[in-house]
Amino acid sequence: MNIAHIREQFPALHQKVHGKPLVYLDNGATSQKPKMVLDVLQEMEGKINGNIHRAVHYLSAQCTERYEKARTVVKDFLNADSEDEIIFTSGTTASLNLLAFSFGQTYVRPGDRIIVTEAEHHSNIVPWQMMCQRTGALLEIWEVDDTGALDPKKLEQILDKSEEVPKLLAITHISNVLGLVNPLAEIIQIAHYYNVPVAVDGAQGIVHKKVDVRSLDADFYAFSGHKLYGPTGTGVLYGKVKYLEEMAPWQGGGDMIETVSLRKGTTYAQPPLKFEAGTANFIGIAGLGAAIEFINGLNIKLIEDHENEITQKAIEALGQIDGCKILGIPGTYYGKTYEKIPVFSMTIEGAHPSDIATLLDRMGIAVRSGMLCAEPLLERFGITSVLRASFALYNTLEELDFFVESLKKVLKILR
């Protein structure tokens, strides 16, 4: 199977926008879905539809089976210990909000510290800020350097600062702006040396890297389905059972309880159901299972080589554009190799990202412009907006060439 074959399976890629063939380079925001996923959604919405975990009838049983099968698929995909560690949510944002609430309720007291890095998406900042407001905890910032890389020594300084060790480190696997792969295993090792658990925002990471939560020893790992070729409104929070068993539930409702009594009070179900109140997006989750099975069916080596080739060529070609500066350059920082996924955020002298993106759109090219939900990181670099082209496994080298040539044309108009 080659890239052209993979591409054929994504109907959305074969359309025109503004009369031009679509070149979809906004995969960091959301990906298109393969037919395998679309078929599951259509079949279930149109036929196999019954609420899960409750009824004894045929359709309910079918849906429950598919939903719980998806949990096994996710468990195997992450190499987690058990299905009990896999909580289904509506996306990374919901996963991190759940975690911030439940972890905060259970473990965080006034004066405690939580560490976040400066390279985080708003989804991995704001829930922690809100948790700090609720609990009286303090947010510590692990700052990036001028290249965007994180110096582990700075983490050790924060961890060494006082007798009371921080309660949690929240860090992204791969920044949605920089595209640099953080050396997670080493970072987690450092944090664990100080007995600090680590929560990972894997929204970008899960898409481009093989994630093994056991070998990483991550305590929590959150990701979305819609960036992983799966349905919108699906997500996962992986968490070690020892935490999930202790953590207070986030939302209350059906499915998350053991017994409900108006007089004696309510007892909760065991994880993961304790954290899945109400009717889950079971059709979407079945679709997420299909998306992961689709990925499992691909030759991962081929995909990795292809994405690496795009990354290398894009850095080369964009580097030749006068005044173009890419954020996040792969290399060796602090003795660690930082790889880069094919996500290219850039500033270009004399042209505003929103103008560039508007004109590229007329040429059929979908890219992102703006703050990319990472205002603190942009502020760190002294900029208010970037242009981002983010590639997926189905994007071709021809599309990269077309993007670069179109960008040059647009710059002729704007500069």
Add this chain to the structure above:
Amino acid sequence: MTIKDKQAQIVEEFSFMEDWMDKYEYLIELGRKLPPLEDASKTEKNLIKGCQSRVWLDVKREDGRLYFRADSDALITKGIVSLLVIVFSGHTPREILDADISFIDQIGLREHLSPTRANGLLSMIRQIQMYALAASAENPA
């Protein structure tokens, strides 16, 4: 020229342009021609919220008329705000408040802006109307 006449003139100019690339290039030209605001006027107060790029709108009142000046760090946005400056600048608050703003739909601008940017445009128009409202309350004609 009345606000209505100015709008008609813009609509006519846009009618000569066939595709949207031309229209954007025209907006870019307008953006380039709009004199930049000096830094002292690029204040937090003049910054319009809800735009994808930064837009500043400054107002001055002279002989009962409002004079607008604007700037943006993005050229297309600057072109769009330049249209608003052309249409509304030099009119009385009452004229501005009574104006029927039709040119945006007529030139197809609204449908060619993403919803985020259309909201930004709406914020700019609202800000102009707010200035006019404040001015007319201060000194009802």
